[in-house]
Structures are given as structure tokens and as C-alpha cells.
Amino acid sequence: xxxxTTPLLLLDIGLLAGASQRDIGALVGIDAFMIVTGLxxxxxxxxxxxxxxxxISTISMVFLLYYLVAVFGEAVSDADEDTRSTFNALRNxxxxxxxxxxxxxxxxxxxxALTGLYGETLLFMVLDLVAKVGFG
Numbered sequence: 001x002x003x004x005t006t007p008l009l010l011l012d013i014g015l016l017a018g019a020s021q022r023d024i025g026a027l028v029g030i031d032a033f034m035i036v037t038g039l040x041x042x043x044x045x046x047x048x049x050x051x052x053x054x055x056i057s058t059i060s061m062v063f064l065l066y067y068l069v070a071v072f073g074e075a076v077s078d079a080d081e082d083t084r085s086t087f088n089a090l091r092n093x094x095x096x097x098x099x100x101x102x103x104x105x106x107x108x109x110x111x112x113a114l115t116g117l118y119g120e121t122l123l124f125m126v127l128d129l130v131a132k133v134g135f136g
Contacts, residue, residue, distance in 0.1 A: 002035050009135055013068070013090050016083065017076035027067050034060035038102075042110050054111070058102040065095055090135055097131035 007028045014024035034057050041053035068091060076087045104127060105111050108120035115123070 003032060005132055006031050006035065009094065009132070010068075012135075013087065013094070014072060014075075016090070017072040017087050018079060019072050019075040023067075023071050023075065027064060027072075030060055030064045030067065034064060038105070041105070050110070054102065054105060061098060061102060065098065068094060093131065093135050097127055097134070100127055 010027050010031055011024060014027065019027075037053050037060060038057035041050050041057055044050045044053060072087070072091070076084055079087070101124075104120065104123045107114040108123070109115075109117050
């Protein structure tokens with residue numbers, strides 16, 4: 001579902017910021033790349049490849065978050081105070097929650113297995129609720 005829901009979140013915040021279609025498209029493209037490489041990391045059985053794809057996905061996420069702050073932040077700078085305030089709140093929800101996802105993967109069953117399947121599932125469920133419902 002992340003390949004469907006996260007682009008919608010980014011589209012929503014991009015439109016709120018007044019970002020260009022090109023910038024929104026670029027961010028959605030980075031997002032799709034991040035999700036697909038994360039999926040490959042989860043499905044790959046070779047441990048070295050698993051962590052390589054996790055690293056690629058995480059680096060993509062760092063670029064995505066930077067782009068969200070820098071490019072969309074610049075786009076919203078001319079907006080009224082209410083719009084900037086809403087944008088900042090939504091951006092911060094994305095920044096904080098999305099930064100936890102790769103850590104959750106790493107400590108979960110696909111990564112270092114520091115938590116069991118139930119703990120991992122609970123963590124992702126809470127993250128999804130905060131990231132998506134909280135955003136909404």
C-alpha cells in the first residue's frame with residue numbers, strides 16, 4: 001500500500017506548498033524508488049544484497065526528506081502564515097515518522113531480528129497510523 005499512499009501524501013503536501021508539478025513528480029519518483037528498493041531488501045534472501053538494498057532505500061529516503069525540506073520549504077515560503085504553519089506541521093510528521101521506518105526494518109525480522117514478528121508488526125502498524133492518519 002505504501003506505493004499508493006505515500007505518493008498521495010507527498011502530492012498533498014506539495015500542492016499545499018504550491019510546489020511545481022516537476023518538483024512534485026521528482027519527489028514522487030524518489031519515493032517510488034525508495035519503496036521498491038525497500039521491497040527488494042525485504043524479499044531478497046542473500047544477506048549482503050538485503051542490506052545493500054536497505055542502504056540504497058535509506059539513502060533515497062534521506063534525499064526525499066531533504067528535498068521535502070529544501071524544495072517544498074522554498075515553495076511554501078511565500079504563502080500565508082496559516083499555510084506555512086500547516087505545511088510545517090505536516091512536513092514534521094513526515095520527517096519524524098518516515099525516519100523511523102528504516103530503523104524499524106533494521107531491528108525487525110528482515111534485518112537484525114532484535115524484535116520478533118509481533119513487535120515488528122505492532123511497530124509498523126503504529127508508524128502507519130501516525131504517518132498516514134496523523135497526516136490526514
